Amino acid sequence: MDKLVINNLTKSFGQTGVLHDVSFTVREGEFLSILGPSGCGKTTILRILIGLETADSGSIFKDGEEITSLSPSKRKMGIVFQNYALFENMSVLKNVAYALRKSETLRGTFSKEEANQKAREMLELVGLSGHLEKKLAQLSGGQQQRVAIARTLALNPDVILFDEPMSALDVDTRLSLRSELKELQKRFGTTMIYITHDQEEAFALSDRIMVMDAGEIHQLDTPANIIDHPADDYIRNFVIKNIEIKIHSLIRFAVPTEGICK
Numbered sequence: 001m002d003k004l005v006i007n008n009l010t011k012s013f014g015q016t017g018v019l020h021d022v023s024f025t026v027r028e029g030e031f032l033s034i035l036g037p038s039g040c041g042k043t044t045i046l047r048i049l050i051g052l053e054t055a056d057s058g059s060i061f062k063d064g065e066e067i068t069s070l071s072p073s074k075r076k077m078g079i080v081f082q083n084y085a086l087f088e089n090m091s092v093l094k095n096v097a098y099a100l101r102k103s104e105t106l107r108g109t110f111s112k113e114e115a116n117q118k119a120r121e122m123l124e125l126v127g128l129s130g131h132l133e134k135k136l137a138q139l140s141g142g143q144q145q146r147v148a149i150a151r152t153l154a155l156n157p158d159v160i161l162f163d164e165p166m167s168a169l170d171v172d173t174r175l176s177l178r179s180e181l182k183e184l185q186k187r188f189g190t191t192m193i194y195i196t197h198d199q200e201e202a203f204a205l206s207d208r209i210m211v212m213d214a215g216e217i218h219q220l221d222t223p224a225n226i227i228d229h230p231a232d233d234y235i236r237n238f239v240i241k242n243i244e245i246k247i248h249s250l251i252r253f254a255v256p257t258e259g260i261c262k
């Protein structure tokens with residue numbers, strides 16, 4: 001079933017056309033990546049989906065209902081940014097519990113104790129049970145991003161949008177957070193849209209990938225189909241070649257771990 005249907009989004013800033021007639025659908029429970037180089041319009045799509053930006057034309061439907069002009073708080077979508085957007089002076093627990101208490105959609109649903117309980121559960125799922133009373137500044141970047149993910153999941157949105165959430169993190173943290181995110185998505189079944197310019201990340205995480213350049217969609221398909229049936233030269237030259245180079249270098253530099261052949 002389609003969770004989101006996006007029809008003919010067009011957007012310009014001044015004289016600059018940023019999105020040109022962008023249409024796509026996102027399926028219920030799907031992990032969809034939007035992959036494309038810096039400046040191609042990924043964040044603009046996301047801001048239009050969540051209601052922080054208005055398209056010049058086009059429409060958006062969620063669960064069959066038009067949401068094109070709905071305010072952000074009525075869309076039941078969560079967002080995780082690159083820079084966490086957390087409350088620096090609050091504890092880890094409070095960051096999540098406070099969001100539950102103050103959410104416009106959930107307002108009044110949780111007592112203080114219930115919000116704390118729910119926050120503890122969500123933080124346990126992202127491996128932060130031992131850090132509940134710490135301040136944000138005492139956490140690593142990866143841990144802060146886990147708090148942001150726990151906070152967004154706690155609010156139980158219909159769709160979660162991620163805008164390059166790993167780009168400030170080191171490679172090891174990225175790899176572990178990547179598999180944790182995939183596990184969380186399976187567990188919750190939440191529809192996720194994940195923006196990245198990192199091809200490897202998109203191919204590792206996604207049910208489908210929407211490849212964009214200069215405000216247009218080049219291909220929207222499964223990772224396997226993109227590799228087996230590239231839609232055009234752009235996909236062949238910039239996506240598949242890169243992925244192949246990365247795979248080759250991984251094989252070339254892979255050193256067998258000691259003891260693995262015993």
Ligand SMILES: Nc1ncnc2c1ncn2[C@@H]1O[C@H](COP(=O)(O)OP(=O)(O)O)[C@@H](O)[C@H]1O
Pocket residue numbers: 013018036037038039040041042043044045
């Ligand atoms: N508020 C804005 N005002 C003017 N230009 C903008 C604004 N937001 C984005 N742009 C321009 O739109 C283009 C696409 O930006 P963006 O959606 O952020 O790309 P991406 O996320 O793919 O890097 C860029 O050229 C950017 O400079």
Ligand SMILES: [Mg+2]
Pocket residue numbers: 042043044163
């Ligand atoms: Mg961006």
